[in-house]
Amino acid sequence: ISSTAWSGESCWAGGERASVWLRVPWPGMDGGLRNNMPRCLSHALYTTLRHKIVPFVSLHHFVHPIWFEHLGGFQKEENIAFFVDYAKLTFRLFGSRIKYWSTFNEPGIASFAGLMSGTFPPGKILRIAGTARHLLHMLQAHTRAYEAIKAMPGGDAVLVGIVHNFFWFEPKQAWWVPSYVRTICKFLNLMWGNDTVLEYLRTGRFESKASWFVPGVYYQNPTGRPGCDFFGLNYYSRGVIDWKLMPSCQPGETMTDMPYALHPDGLKKALHSINRLDVPIYITELGVADSGDDMRRKLIEGYMPKVAEAMEEGCDVRGVLYWSLIDNFEWQMGFKMKFGIYNWDNDGSQKRTLRDSGKLLTQWFKRLTEYAAGKGLPVGNTDALKSDGHKGVLEAAPA
Numbered sequence: 001i002s003s004t005a006w007s008g009e010s011c012w013a014g015g016e017r018a019s020v021w022l023r024v025p026w027p028g029m030d031g032g033l034r035n036n037m038p039r040c041l042s043h044a045l046y047t048t049l050r051h052k053i054v055p056f057v058s059l060h061h062f063v064h065p066i067w068f069e070h071l072g073g074f075q076k077e078e079n080i081a082f083f084v085d086y087a088k089l090t091f092r093l094f095g096s097r098i099k100y101w102s103t104f105n106e107p108g109i110a111s112f113a114g115l116m117s118g119t120f121p122p123g124k125i126l127r128i129a130g131t132a133r134h135l136l137h138m139l140q141a142h143t144r145a146y147e148a149i150k151a152m153p154g155g156d157a158v159l160v161g162i163v164h165n166f167f168w169f170e171p172k173q174a175w176w177v178p179s180y181v182r183t184i185c186k187f188l189n190l191m192w193g194n195d196t197v198l199e200y201l202r203t204g205r206f207e208s209k210a211s212w213f214v215p216g217v218y219y220q221n222p223t224g225r226p227g228c229d230f231f232g233l234n235y236y237s238r239g240v241i242d243w244k245l246m247p248s249c250q251p252g253e254t255m256t257d258m259p260y261a262l263h264p265d266g267l268k269k270a271l272h273s274i275n276r277l278d279v280p281i282y283i284t285e286l287g288v289a290d291s292g293d294d295m296r297r298k299l300i301e302g303y304m305p306k307v308a309e310a311m312e313e314g315c316d317v318r319g320v321l322y323w324s325l326i327d328n329f330e331w332q333m334g335f336k337m338k339f340g341i342y343n344w345d346n347d348g349s350q351k352r353t354l355r356d357s358g359k360l361l362t363q364w365f366k367r368l369t370e371y372a373a374g375k376g377l378p379v380g381n382t383d384a385l386k387s388d389g390h391k392g393v394l395e396a397a398p399a
Helices: 001-008 031-050 066-070 077-097 106-113 127-151 179-192 194-203 264-275 295-312 356-374 381-387 388-395
Strands: 015-019 052-059 101-105 157-167 169-172 203-210 219-220 231-235 240-243 283-287 317-320 341-342 353-354
Touching: 015 031, 015 101, 031 052, 031 077, 052 077, 101 106, 101 127, 101 231, 101 283, 101 356, 106 127, 106 157, 106 179, 106 194, 127 157, 127 179, 127 194, 127 203, 127 219, 157 194, 157 283, 169 179, 179 240, 194 203, 194 231, 194 264, 194 317, 219 353, 231 264, 264 283, 283 295, 295 317, 295 356
Parallel strands: 015 052, 052 101, 101 157, 157 231, 169 240, 231 283, 283 317
Antiparallel strands: 203 219, 341 353
């Protein structure tokens, strides 16, 4: 933990994301494990803050206990209560130490990959109505967890939001674009859920109707617009589909190691779409899989100016968290995709080596912070470091 935090501090990182469900004890768990888990997580939080890095905690980042999956996970509405109980328990244990809480990371991907493409658990394919219901249940769980946290002591002092991957599909430009490609893109965009998620957060209305032969899924939150103190944007690119229905890129673009190309203009599109919610925006993921470290420099030099442009145009962007600090495990791709600013040797040595692009990223972090300060715009991480909740963690740290 200490070496990871030091790596982040040396890159001028002001925030770091973490997921906690599998680190929080549950009734029936082995006694020794149950007693040690809060202590381990508390130490991790202390170490992070000691290095002046603010934690952005996700209650659900794709991972949940196997017993929850055996109950049907978020495929079943009745399981929402388990998530709300877990959210309350976690906040009771750590609420005074963390200012930024995300209920979910990428509920659209969890639903799409789990029940449409089958690449995530539970590994089902083309469950059109099931995908929509899964997404709805996650959004309902967000709403209920938000209300539960806000009703607890200290709940009014924290920010509770949600994180969404803004991604869309479009046909590859050519002299002739088959109509079936446009139809597939329209269908995929509906199932991915950009408009569905934003509409629910704006009005409390959920509507997903893919075709005449599949029942639609509709819901209206009884209290109207659900609570959401900030929106976490994960942005990488958009998907381009050719006439063979294969991932591609537009003319003049180059594919990354993932099945898409860089698309800086799409970042502004995403920010302006989200800004209509009228809540602060944190870019919680922005990065590229690039084993050669060439595309990463292009991404930084192409995407970071778009953040500044969006801020200039009125988008309430409070911070940027780069994905990722260290090469990570990508769910269906393992360790093949190299997203990290630090190269990580997967040989047991845990050796981390800063890639050249990391220096450029550090420069842009400083530049954006100075830009925001010059414009008199709020910078979320600075506010967080000054909060009483984080001061309490430092004072309670072990000797």
